[in-house]
Amino acid sequence: MEIVRSHRQLAAAAGGGGGGQGALPTYRTAPQLEVRLEEFELFAIDRLRVLKGISDGLSRGKRPEEMEKLVSELWKTHMRHQDPAETLNKDIISHFVLRLVYCRTEELRKWFLSMETTLFRYRFRTESPESQRMLMTEFQLPYRALPHSEFETVKDKLTQVARSMGQSASVESLFFKVPFQEVPDLVASRRVYLSKGYAYVAMSQVVSLVVTQFRCNISKALVLTNRKWTATIKEQEKDRLTPIVEALSNAYFGPDYSQPKDAAEISLKDIDQLAKSSFPLCMRHMLDKLRENHHLKHGGRMQFGLFLKGAGLKLEDALAFWRAEFSQKVGSERFDKEYAYSIRHNYGKEGKRTDYTPYSCQKIISATPGVGDHHGCPYRHFGEENLRAALNRMGVSGHALEEIMDKVKNRHYQLACTLTFEATHGVSCDSGINHPNQYFSESQKILQAKNQTVENRAAT
DSSP: OOOOOOOOHHHHTTTTSSSSSSSOOOOOSOOOOOOOOHHHHHHHHHHHHHHHHHHHHHHHTTHHEEEEEOOOOOOHSSSSSSGGGGHHHHHHHHHHHHHHHTTTHHHHHHHHHHHHHHHHHHHHTTTTTTHHHHHHHHOOOOBBOOHHHHHHHHHHHHHHHHHHHHSOOOOSSSSEEEEGGOOHHHHTTTTSEEEEEEEEEGGGGGGHHHHHHHHHHHHHHHHHHHIIIIIHHHHHHHHHHHHHHHHHTTTTOOOSSSSOOOGOOOOOHHHHHHHHHOHHHHHHHHHHHHHHSSOOOHHHHHHHHHHHHHTTOOHHHHHHHHHHHHHHOOOOOOOOHTTHHHHHHHHHSTOOOOOOOOOHHHHHHHHOOOOTOOOOOHHHHSHHHHHHHHHHHHHHHHHHHHHHHHHTTTHHHHHHHHHHHHHHHTTTOOOOOOHHHHHHHHHHHHHHHHHHHHHHHOOO
């Protein structure tokens, strides 16, 4: 099924900021078009890579100039189209698909709104002054440029503000006078002159005005989309779009780790040592509980068993590993009858012969462990005291520990795990941790490189 549109018609329908190929859309209304299912999903995934990259950058506290560079790189990497004329279409389609994906809960709406607003802010800043003024008109902002006579009366005050920001004494001549509550970020950072309830906003600062309006529009649109989704779309599309939409919010884009990287193997005798050196906290915790209780419930067996499979534990060794622990509690006969089948099943040797993939961080974080369960993400599911103690046992303390706990309080669980990796390995992990098997694999690479360096020194 072809996509039915021309890129100019589509841009105009969705608010394309003038309709040119490089225009910045405002996404006012959904375009009337048909999209192939594969493009529906692929376009959304590419945009999601951009938004998740922005989220990681913000979580790491990147400065505005660093964020501007990051957004530009993410956009170039993921949002180009093999047909340049279709790049704008990809932009608009992907936004509306993700609006459908992220309208469904308050938490999803909040994240999407924040990331899309940040994306729009940095894209707007790279637009030409002419394009910026066109966008102001498109948003129907009710602000007029400050008359020259009024500008002259406040020019000295504007110069003082410019100097306080480290700018040159000469100030721009084009300013807008707006109610101060409409530019809270500029007021908070003291980047505008305030007088009688109004802020004097320079042309170079109008991004704050436009972004406020953009955020308001998208926020209202998400609520309306949620109503339509709940009332009609979810049921009407239950066999086609609904499964795609519901899966996208928890999408993981890295390797599936169903097969060990570089055909690596781990042996039974090395598991405890490897856990100490290279397992992420979630897997260390489950191994500890397995050794302690000689049992894990189904969720734990799935999460930990598939991780070991991805790390390189062969089926025969996996059966021996689980039998050695479980038989201490349930006996070998019961293990063979009730548990061995599911282990073979995970390795694709029973049932549909599906080669099951290890769980990603996103899937683990979204789990809801019950009483007696030990799976899930410790950064999300542990209490503060237990998490601190667990990190201490990994050798994390001091400033690094406090930084991790700060990320946990702000619900940046994957970043907390990334900081743990950096603290325990003494290296930077710019790509971030997105999968327990990625943690293990990267750890092994680092340790092997260190061992090789030591061996080389000893040889000389």
